[in-house]
Amino acid sequence: MSNLETAPQARVCGGRDDVSAEPVRELLTGKLVPLGESTVVRRLLPNLGRRMVGAWCFVDHYGPDDIEREPGMQVAPHPHTGLQTVSWLHDGEVTHRDSLGSLATVRPRELGLMTAGRAIAHSEQSPREHGPRLHGAQLWVALPEAHRRIDPHFEHYTALPEVTAPGLHATVILGELDGSRSPGGVYSPLVGADLTLAAGTSARLPVDPDFEYAVLTMSGAAEVDGVRVEPGSLLYLGCGRRELPLRADLDSSVLLLGGEPFEEKIVMWWNFVARTHEDITQAREDWMNGDRFGTVHGYDGPSIPAPELPGTRLKPRGRTR
Template identity: 45%
Template sequence: MSNLSENPEALALEPVEPRCAGGAKVEIVTSRNVPLGGLRAMTVHRTLPQRQRSFVGAWCFVDHYGPDDVAATGGMDVAPHPHTGLQTVSWLFEGEITHHDSAGNHAVVRPGEVNLMTAGNGICHSEVSTQDTTVLQGVQLWAALPDSDRFHAPMFENYPVPRVAFDGGTVSVFIGSLLGVTSPIKTFTPLVGAEINLEVGASLTYEVNPSFEHGLVLDRGAVALEGIEVGRTNLAYTGIGETRLTVVNTGSEPARFLVLGGEPFEEHIVMWWNFIGRTPEEIEKFRADWEAGVPTDAFGDGPDAAYMTEREADLAGAASRFGRVHGYVSHDPRGFSRIPAPVMPIVKLKPRINPAPVARPEMRIEQ
């Protein structure tokens, strides 16, 4: 998924009274709404990155969307766009999305399957909800690659994820290990990612790696983590040092949430648009490389539609860092064939500095 936010809101941090009477401390990170492109843009709820906290482990981007009425919004239609220095994870609760990337991978993203794309040195891809999708709901996650692996060759993996039952619910582990279940997906830093469904009135205490920090993102229903109520689409954060956490379904319907975690990511990164690098100059180079690729409307209905032949575009794409996507079909026949990069900000980009991996119940974001 592309980060299409052009005018990010200013956020203010305000202290509140600590709410954790016992057990693990819990810090609530409130999601903010971001339109995902188009005239009838579907809205995503973004919990990471925030000024309050930029990472949970190497997880550096969390977008939650839906349930989205595709007939009303047009669904997801994200034209080819670039990535560097990260892995993307697509996890759906409902609906389907087609994936096409410049490494030649084509897939239909379905609920119960994990789709992981390693951008590495550079890749571009498109994401479009399928024609028969009526309701779309899921999450898009990014994990930053460590410096030692961030120029890895691009690759794509797709695996079905078994749903394993426990007393009071089910768990689907798509990254790492949780509740005795392990995913085969390869990551470059220690991570965990899982969907948990919890029945009405059920309580779950699960063991966690004490070297990991964790976040819980609520998709449906009502739950309390360590006695702290979690709002829908918000992220409840717990720091390192915990060995077990307890979640209770406090609502009148089955609850569904994600557990995300990992070892604290201690490297300083520069993250702008869809790029992760280490210096502002590196980000500027990534942007220039993307803009030097195939013209945005080379095959559209714009004034430059006849700018180059398809063969010439293939050669230009093959020679570029990001390559070219084949197979993208927009819902809008007048849409761009690729997303142009935003203008670089006037101020110099700075590294994202994450707070210490300790939950701060007194912190919150006011939108």
């Protein structure tokens, strides 16, 4: 998954200074951004009002799109450093190739988890023979300093743990929820879960008061802590809750994202998560020179060149603007 903006903004995120210790209800709308040849996403993180939720630092929501007569997702090889990518689908299939030689087709409710570490390149494509719809989310998790240069690797899980209650079904994508833990590797305290709510459901989900949380509605129209969250919008919830009230008048599905507030400040530009302007400059130079990131074999087409760097050095701006 990639940030394909041709003039990406450089952002410094993280730190606990702007994290509310009490519950909040901050509704965020996304920015429409083209992804590859034919996909448009709603970019919800980083947002004008919010840059991170725990270690989650990038959230795109796309679809549902009719791709029956379209190529679907077509994202050419591109680089990543210092982060993990999470591919999560409700409809469709996406084939992942990377410079380690990994090849996997990720399907609905399967976890495709790529840990970039010091450097990796990958591509993402809808298969040539694919279903009529494409709907999902693409997310990044920032790696803490102690792990951001680890060896890159890819994990694919076709079965994940589940949590159920009357009218509620949760699939644990990453981390732990209500005693069930995902097999996906994580490097900071966090959680990601897909929650399906049947029409007429009213439930209270146990959560960790030390985590900050946000909820993205994928479909339907869920009410989260009394706030109606339409598809493609993100409700930031802050910290301090032990349970989260959920309600749905229609069949609905939401993604719950949370984690301990990320203490370190990160520099995020294009597809790189680093700590300094110099880190970003070196990563861009290495990608353009064909160093460090390796080659993605099996993709028919050229790699994506890096945009030009901004003319000024990065300035810390914290978690919110």
